[in-house]
Amino acid sequence: MIEQTLTVSRVERGIVWLVAEEKPACAGCNGKCGSQVFSKLFGSNKKALPIECNESVQVGQKMTLALDDSKVVENALWVYLLPLVVAFIAIFISHLILGASEPWQIFSAVIGGLVGFKFAKQRTKALRHDIKVIKIYPISLPLTQIDGDCAK
Known part of the structure; x- marks a missing residue:
């Protein structure tokens, strides 16, 4: 506590x-x-x-x-880890599946990170x-x- x-x-x-x-x-x-x-x-x-x-x-x-303490750790995982994971997934998809060039991979990572952050923000509002x-x-x-x- x-x-x-x-x-x-x-x-x-x-x-x-x-x-x-x-x-x-x-x-x-x-x-x-x-x-x-x-x-x-x-x-x-x-x-x-x-x-x-x-x-x-x-x-x-x-x-x-x-x-x-467990709620603090749970919120930290959602806010810090989820955008990073979604950004990496977006990079891998754009590179391996779509075969995009490096600027498009960076752009997809930024978009993925923003989407992950938006999702994490909505998720943490639901946590009490x-x-x-x-x-x-x-x-x-x-x-x-x-x-x-x-x-x-």
Whole structure:
């Protein structure tokens, strides 16, 4: 299970919108590595994740969610592997069966990859993630006090 603690950003009729906190740069490079450069270039758009929740929560509360690992692997296989396999199949068909020249083989690989990506995108929309609420923290206490991570 993958667990993540998120903050409630808004609540609407049984749907809670959660936002992940930005991770600080690692201490090894003090923010001079490639990931920090890309973060500065492309900004830090925070995406809100909608979750159905029947419990009473307030804006600013922390919630810990868990996601089954198998769904992540299944989605990754569909999104990354299927377009590649369809592109290779398109190359083999265009070369071995149709006897096409190299530019047509490249073109068929691109078309095959796009078709595979379109199919994978439709397939992953049908997959449902089983996201479970593990813990809802009270708003009155900081998260570090609840978990016992206070520095002495």
